[in-house]
Amino acid sequence: MFGYLSDLERTFAAMDELRRRVERTVAGNSSSRADAFATDTAWPRTSVFENESGLTLVADVPGLRESDLELTLDQNVLTLGGERKLAVPEGHTVHRQERRGTRFQRQFTLPYKVNADAMSAELKDGVLTVKLPKAPEAQPRKIAVKVG
Amino acid sequence: MQTNGNNSDLQRAAIRPTSAPPVDVYENDDEILVVADMPGARSDSVTVKLEKDELYISSVRDGDTDGQLLAGGRRDCEYRRTFLIPRGVDPNGISAEMSQGVLKVHLPKTADVKPRVIQVKTVN
Numbered sequence: 206m207f208g209y210l211s212d213l214e215r216t217f218a219a220m221d222e223l224r225r226r227v228e229r230t231v232a233g234n235s236s237s238r239a240d241a242f243a244t245d246t247a248w249p250r251t252s253v254f255e256n257e258s259g260l261t262l263v264a265d266v267p268g269l270r271e272s273d274l275e276l277t278l279d280q281n282v283l284t285l286g287g288e289r290k291l292a293v294p295e296g297h298t299v300h301r302q303e304r305r306g307t308r309f310q311r312q313f314t315l316p317y318k319v320n321a322d323a324m325s326a327e328l329k330d331g332v333l334t335v336k337l338p339k340a341p342e343a344q345p346r347k348i349a350v351k352v353g
Numbered sequence: 354m355q356t357n358g359n360n361s362d363l364q365r366a367a368i369r370p371t372s373a374p375p376v377d378v379y380e381n382d383d384e385i386l387v388v389a390d391m392p393g394a395r396s397d398s399v400t401v402k403l404e405k406d407e408l409y410i411s412s413v414r415d416g417d418t419d420g421q422l423l424a425g426g427r428r429d430c431e432y433r434r435t436f437l438i439p440r441g442v443d444p445n446g447i448s449a450e451m452s453q454g455v456l457k458v459h460l461p462k463t464a465d466v467k468p469r470v471i472q473v474k475t476v477n
Binding site for chain 2: 217219220224250251252253254255256257260261263265266267268269270291293294296297298299300301302303304305316328330331332
């Protein structure tokens, strides 16, 4: 079994080196789209989108369940907190662990008031999607111009 | 749709950037277990392929734009990673499952590399 294990280690060392080389080559090109992956290192990785009806927050939370997540809205600050517990599967030894267990809290200051009652959150394929509809008072209003 | 040959691989790469998912590798007496984070990838987009001694895993995440991007670094991508598999893995027994954006690949060991307990006989 001894030779077997070191085979596996050597395999990873070789593949890692190859990957690092590719990433270095790609990173040298500043217009590369791969840069987007390098800049945002906080966990979970998130994006915020806006359309006419409001904001959408999307967060990558692979392996997490609803009970691991906590979402709170206080005025215009949205807080996403939670914990990712990772355990070594029973009876297994670890060769490599790149996935991390973590306790996290991220806060987002929203650019306008949202309708807290109409907020919704959905967890699918390890992605949390939070819909934050604009509050009625934050909707743009047309003012009629009267002729005096 | 199955792609074959370098040409279509290049075309695919031009559409989406490639991302190397973080991976855990565990081992017990019976198997090697590979676990990869692929959030947003639908299970029907997952490819697990064993070619000679290379295990290739990939999946696609797309279509999660909803309006105009205000902030953040998530984007559509193709998750992709390749491993060299040591000898002693039974290629016919490999199985994979996807749950909550986490891919698990089970690589069972062949009988000749599994640890064996040798019975000690009492001889009088």
